[in-house]
Amino acid sequence: MTTHQTELRLHVPEPTARPGEEPDFSSLAVPNVDETPKPGIDIPAFDTYPLATGMVRVMANSPVDPPSAAVAKTSAWDPELSTADKLAGYRNMMVTRIIEEQFLMLQRQGKAAFAVRSLGEEAVAVSAAMAVDASTPGYGPGKDMHFPTYRQAGILVANRHSLVEMTCQMLSNTGDRLKGAQLPGLHSVTEAGFFSVSGNLGTQMIQAVGWGMASAIEGKRNVAVAWTGEGATAENDFHSAMVFASVYQPPAILNVVNNQWAISSFQGIAGGMNSPFAQRGIGYGIATLRVDGNDFLAGYAATQWATERARAGYGPTLIEWVTYRAASHSSSDDPSRYRPKNAADSWPLGDPVQRLADHMLATGEVSQAELDQIRAEAESTVEAAVTEAEEMGTIKDGINTPPREMFQHVYATPPPHLVEQAASCGEDLLADLNTGGHDH
Amino acid sequence: MATMIEAIRDALGVMMERDKRVVSFGEDAGYFGGVFRCTEGLQQRFGPHRSFDTPISESGIVGAAVGMATYGLRPVAEIQFADYMYPGYDQIVSEAARMRSRSAGEFTAPLVIRMPVGGGIRGGQTHSQSPEALFTHVAGLKTVIPSNPVDAKGLLIASIEDPDPVIFLEPKRLYNGPFDGHHDRPIQPWTGHPMGDLPEGHYSTPLGQANIWRPGADITVLAYGTLVHVAEAAANESGVDAEIIDLRTLLPIDTEAITASIRKTGRCVIAHEATRTSGFGAELSAQVQERCFDYLEAPITRVTGFDTPYPVGLEWVYFPGPDRLVKALKEVMSY
Numbered sequence: 001m002t003t004h005q006t007e008l009r010l011h012v013p014e015p016t017a018r019p020g021e022e023p024d025f026s027s028l029a030v031p032n033v034d035e036t037p038k039p040g041i042d043i044p045a046f047d048t049y050p051l052a053t054g055m056v057r058v059m060a061n062s063p064v065d066p067p068s069a070a071v072a073k074t075s076a077w078d079p080e081l082s083t084a085d086k087l088a089g090y091r092n093m094m095v096t097r098i099i100e101e102q103f104l105m106l107q108r109q110g111k112a113a114f115a116v117r118s119l120g121e122e123a124v125a126v127s128a129a130m131a132v133d134a135s136t137p138g139y140g141p142g143k144d145m146h147f148p149t150y151r152q153a154g155i156l157v158a159n160r161h162s163l164v165e166m167t168c169q170m171l172s173n174t175g176d177r178l179k180g181a182q183l184p185g186l187h188s189v190t191e192a193g194f195f196s197v198s199g200n201l202g203t204q205m206i207q208a209v210g211w212g213m214a215s216a217i218e219g220k221r222n223v224a225v226a227w228t229g230e231g232a233t234a235e236n237d238f239h240s241a242m243v244f245a246s247v248y249q250p251p252a253i254l255n256v257v258n259n260q261w262a263i264s265s266f267q268g269i270a271g272g273m274n275s276p277f278a279q280r281g282i283g284y285g286i287a288t289l290r291v292d293g294n295d296f297l298a299g300y301a302a303t304q305w306a307t308e309r310a311r312a313g314y315g316p317t318l319i320e321w322v323t324y325r326a327a328s329h330s331s332s333d334d335p336s337r338y339r340p341k342n343a344a345d346s347w348p349l350g351d352p353v354q355r356l357a358d359h360m361l362a363t364g365e366v367s368q369a370e371l372d373q374i375r376a377e378a379e380s381t382v383e384a385a386v387t388e389a390e391e392m393g394t395i396k397d398g399i400n401t402p403p404r405e406m407f408q409h410v411y412a413t414p415p416p417h418l419v420e421q422a423a424s425c426g427e428d429l430l431a432d433l434n435t436g437g438h439d440h
Numbered sequence: 441m442a443t444m445i446e447a448i449r450d451a452l453g454v455m456m457e458r459d460k461r462v463v464s465f466g467e468d469a470g471y472f473g474g475v476f477r478c479t480e481g482l483q484q485r486f487g488p489h490r491s492f493d494t495p496i497s498e499s500g501i502v503g504a505a506v507g508m509a510t511y512g513l514r515p516v517a518e519i520q521f522a523d524y525m526y527p528g529y530d531q532i533v534s535e536a537a538r539m540r541s542r543s544a545g546e547f548t549a550p551l552v553i554r555m556p557v558g559g560g561i562r563g564g565q566t567h568s569q570s571p572e573a574l575f576t577h578v579a580g581l582k583t584v585i586p587s588n589p590v591d592a593k594g595l596l597i598a599s600i601e602d603p604d605p606v607i608f609l610e611p612k613r614l615y616n617g618p619f620d621g622h623h624d625r626p627i628q629p630w631t632g633h634p635m636g637d638l639p640e641g642h643y644s645t646p647l648g649q650a651n652i653w654r655p656g657a658d659i660t661v662l663a664y665g666t667l668v669h670v671a672e673a674a675a676n677e678s679g680v681d682a683e684i685i686d687l688r689t690l691l692p693i694d695t696e697a698i699t700a701s702i703r704k705t706g707r708c709v710i711a712h713e714a715t716r717t718s719g720f721g722a723e724l725s726a727q728v729q730e731r732c733f734d735y736l737e738a739p740i741t742r743v744t745g746f747d748t749p750y751p752v753g754l755e756w757v758y759f760p761g762p763d764r765l766v767k768a769l770k771e772v773m774s775y
Contacts, residue, residue, distance in 0.1 A: 145511075178544045188543035195510070196543035200534045206500055207535065210507025210515075217463060217489050217513065224507070236527065240500030247495060409541045410580050412548070412603035415648060415692030 013268030019336060023346040028322070030064050030292075030348050033057040038076035038301075041309040045287040052278040052288035055322065058297035059359045064348040079131075079301040083365045086356065087374065089130060089296050093122040093353045094378040096154040099163060100327075102386050103170050103184070107331040111394035112170045114184045116150045120294075120326025120344055121259050123352030125154030125227075127299030128255065132193075132225055133159060135307040141193030144223045144307075147208035150185045150197055151257065151325075152227050159192040163382060167389035172400060175392040179405040202228055202235030205254065209241045212250030212316070223310045224252040230277050230320075231262025231270045242284040242318075249315035253306045254286070256318065257293065259325035264338040281318030293323030294352040297359070322349065403427050441631045442638040444615045447589035448478045448554070451596035452516060454642050456486050459514060462600060464491045466501060466518025466554075475520055476556060476615055498528030502553060506536050509551040514600055519555040522609065523569045528553075536605040537580030552599045556612035557585070558666050558713050560619060560759060563612075564752035570665075570714035570745070575607045576691045576723065582647055583690040585609040587668040588618065588635035591688060594645025602647060611665035619666055620673035621761035650694035652701070656683035659707040659772055662698060662724050664690065667711040667760065674765035680773055682709075690720055698724070699731045706737040707772050711765060716744040738775035743768045 016024035036054040039047070058075040060066075081089075100117040107115035118125065125148070133140040141159045148155055156166055168175030170184040178188060188196035195211075198204055208226030215222040228238060233256055245252055256277045260267050270277075281288030287309065291302045299321065306317035326344035328335050335341075360366045393400045404427040407418045414422070414429045422429045442450065455462045464479050470493035473480025482491035494501050498519055505515040519525045525532075532553065539549040559568030575583045584599055584606055586592035592610070599606035613619045617628045618635075630636030653668055658680055661671045664687040675682040683701050687694065702708050708728050710721040721742045728740055743760045750758055 147507075177546075178542070181544055182542045186542070188546050190543075190546050196539060196547045198535060198542075200530065203503065203531060203535050206503030206531070207507035207510065210504030211511045212507070213504060214508040214511035214513045217508075218511075236497075236499050237503055237531070240495075240497045240503055243495045243497060244500050244504055405544075409545050411582075412540070416695060417692060 013273050015266035015268065015339065017340050017343070019338065019340060021340055023340045023343040025346060025348050028348055030062065031055050031057065032073060033060045033075040034073045036077065038305070041305060041312060042314050043287065045285050045315070046282060048287045048289065049282050052282050052290055053276065055290050055292050056298045056302045057292040057295055058301060059295045059355055061355055061358050061362065062292070062294070062348060062350045077298055077301040079297055079304060081297065081300065083360070085130070086360055087366065089126055089300070090353070090356050090360070090371065091374050091378060092126045092130070092154060092158045093296070093356070094375055095163070095382060096122045096126060096157045097353060098378055099157070099166070099382045099385070100153060102382055104331060106170060106386070106394070110396050111390070112184045113172060113395050115170065115331040116185045117327040118151045118154060120347070120351060121151070121257065121323040122154050123296040123299050123356070124257055124293050124321045124323055125152035126158045127296045128225065128303040129155040129158035131300045131303035132223065132307050135304055136311055139222065139311070142191055144225065145193050145195055145211055146225045146227065147195045147204035147211070148197055148227045149204070149229060151229065153185065153187070155194055156187060156189060156192055159194065161189050161192040161194070163385035164388045167386050168392055171389060171394040173389065173393035173395070174400050175389060176400070179409070180401040181409065201232035202237040204228070205241035206237045206244060209244045209250055209252055212252035213244070213248050216248070216250050221251060221311045223307055224250065225255065226252060227255045227257065229262060230256055230258035230267050230272060231265060233277055233280070234270050242280065242286065245316040246284045246286055251310035252316040253303065253310060254316060254318045256320045257323060258320055259323045261325045261329070261339070263329040263333060276320060278318065278320035286316050286318050288318045290320045290322065292349055293321035294349040294355060296352060296356045324349070404429060404432065408432065441636045442589050443617070443630050443636070444586070444589045444592050444610070445476060445478050447593040447638055448596055448610065449480060449482070450638065451593040452479060452482060453485065455597060455600045456482065456490060458642065461512065461514040462516060463508065463513055464516045464518070465494050467494055467496055467520045469493060469518045474518060476612065478554070479518065498524055498526070499531055502528035502531035502536065505551045505553065506531055506539065506549050509549040510539065510547045514550055516552045516554060516600060519553060521567050522555040522557040522571050523566045525555055525571065529574070532575070532581070532607070533578050537578050540604070541580060548603060549605045550603050552596070552606045552608050554608045554610060557609045558611045558613055559750050559755060560613035560623065560666065562752055562755060565749040568750035570712065572609055572690055572714060573718060573720045576720055580605065581691065582606045583609065584647060584688065585611065585665045585690060586688060587611065587614065587665055587686050588633070589630055589638050590635045591645055591651070593638060594643050595647070595688060597642065598644040598647050601644060606647070609665065613666050614669070618669045621670035621759065622673065623756055645688070647689045648692040648694055649688065650697040651686045651688055652683065652697070653686040654682065654684040656681040656705070658682060658705055659709060659769060660685060660701040660705045661709045661711060662687060663711045664688065665713070667713060670760065670762055671711055671765055673762040674769060677762060678766040678769045680769040682769060693727070695727065695731065698728065702728055702732045703735045706735050708736070708740045709743060709765070709768050709772055710740065711743045711760060713745050713760060715747045716742060717747050719744055738772045741768050741772050
């Protein structure tokens with residue numbers, strides 16, 4: 001008999017660096033942009049295995065790419081976007097970054113109850129939303145549906161949702177279309193193809209699969225686009241989603257945003273140490289891509305591929321986005337308690353906004369002055385939107401919504417017990433019913 | 441004449457015929473037609489895309505149903521036994537029930553989740569539970585439980601047509617006949633029972649309306665599902681002229697029918713098979729006390745399952761049968 005270890009102990013994964021230590025991302029292998037092949041959209045799911053272990057990349061300008069490679073190497077995944085599309089992506093990421101920074105400030109001023117940012121990972125939601133929107137004439141928001149988490153506000157920006165309305169929801173004010181029912185940032189914007197964000201993690205994954213199943217049941221090609229962080233892939237809903245997606249092959253994209261951190265738990269606590277999250281897709285028999293999440297063009301190309309695959313009836317795709325949560329988890333979180341303060345600065349895949357800018361400057365498509373101009377416009381647009389929204393009040397003002405709103409949307413028609421309870425708050429729901437003022 | 445199984449199958453068939461948005465699915469519920477046969481023939485009739493088998497995953501079944509409902513379908517999901525519901529409970533409570541509220545009406549989840557409940561079939565602790573109170577406690581859900589084939593069909597049709605999520609509980613001991621709790625007597629079929637005489641075609645029984653199952657003057661019995669039949673037997677055997685109210689819908693509850701009866705009789709017995717503490721009977725008792733205190737001539741009395749798991753070997757000790765109800769009726773009358 002061989003004794004392998006003198007003592008068996010519980011294995012608890014630890015990140016490579018804690019506060020006070022130097023960030024160490026040496027375990028992340030970053031392949032060159034020309035290393036990952038691009039198969040046809042009809043590839044059998046299992047044959048995507050190399051894409052689940054490799055990394056779809058287009059822009060060879062991350063901090064770990066050799067400097068000379070900036071424009072030299074070409075990727076099979078280059079979506080060959082026009083300069084106008086790239087600039088739209090740059091603008092959408094910039095607006096997302098600026099408005100979320102504003103939301104955090106509003107929270108610090110006591111004007112919003114809560115705030116979440118996607119700082120450092122803006123390319124993920126923005127590139128995906130733009131790719132889905134542009135994929136097929138006649139589809140996009142209103143036909144396709146994103147099932148996001150609170151960290152995909154970039155979808156709303158890319159899909160041209162009103163920044164004023166977005167801010168009103170953050171402030172729980174009189175302009176809040178959700179009538180104060182939902183935490184700031186947990187938007188619901190059907191016309192922007194943005195499903196109601198739950199707040200309970202992972203539940204939207206299987207709902208998106210069910211939505212895609214419904215599309216298939218009706219013989220339609222509307223695509224469901226599900227979003228989760230890597231931490232919530234541990235939830236049973238993720239696995240239900242994977243099984244159902246594998247069984248019924250709905251038109252769906254299952255996005256796992258691996259931003260390395262679930263509040264204070266690094267991705268190893270979600271089981272990411274021994275194999276990339278992407279490989280789980282292969283295990284379920286689902287086509288899988290692993291993407292440089294800070295590469296706007298790669299994200300666009302990967303989503304475009306998965307959307308076309310779904311639309312054509314070849315079934316679902318899992319996409320793991322490798323990125324880094326440069327921000328705190330939320331306005332209630334202090335990351336300096338559990339990771340090195342400057343960790344985001346050492347992230348091998350760099351900053352998504354800067355990389356797209358560097359790319360366009362290197363190709364000579366745009367000048368720094370043009371980028372500066374876009375930034376200035378984004379800042380003034382956001383400022384104007386926030387100012388306008390603040391005129392409709394903030395949560396600091398107290399109650400901005402008539403109490404009846406609390407009762408009205410629980411059921412299509414308020415049942416007697418809610419009519420009675422509303423009456424105890426001085427609200428006459430029956431009067432609303434009689435005037436047709438209740439919910440549809 | 442029809443069994444409750446046939447009534448449920450008929451309701452599904454009527455609705456799938458009328459409305460292409462209605463789909464039916466669950467574990468073994470497709471080709472085979474369900475372990476209780478409620479969906480038998482639907483796949484053959486409507487095709488596998490509208491009646492299909494699912495993986496053994498209640499969170500998947502309910503979560504997918506929520507997604508389908510928000511898309512615009514009218515899913516009817518079968519949970520094989522209510523006892524298996526718990527992995528899907530988060531999707532029911534946090535998602536289906538709150539979808540309309542959290543999106544201010546932008547997204548809604550008009551779905552039905554069917555599940556067999558109750559004991560008396562030697563199912564033991566994992567095939568006998570009555571978890572209705574876990575649903576009636578949740579804002580945004582409706583909870584329905586028929587006691588007979590005619591109501592089962594009408595209530596299921598109303599549930600499928602309802603714009604909100606409905607939990608449809610099927611007392612499995614009633615599937616094949618009215619059961620009055622006398623487990624040692626021959627099984628009665630629905631044949632010959634007036635409520636087994638199923639009307640053809642489409643009809644709906646409104647949600648939120650109780651039914652006076654047996655009119656009476658002395659005492660009001662609030663019951664639902666299997667216990668309606670047990671209460672009827674107890675009334676007949678005790679000689680107490682009990683008015684039995686079959687609640688049919690637990691939420692929204694028909695407060696008017698309850699209060700009207702108790703203001704008439706002045707006495708109230710509440711009967712259910714579920715465990716006692718924090719059971720639905722506690723809510724009924726509170727409402728009766730709040731609304732009928734001045735009319736009560738005796739304490740409100742509950743006859744329920746015990747606060748134990750449902751034991752296969754002691755099933756008929758656990759089950760609140762006619763003897764326990766007779767005793768309660770007599771005690772309340774002699775107070």
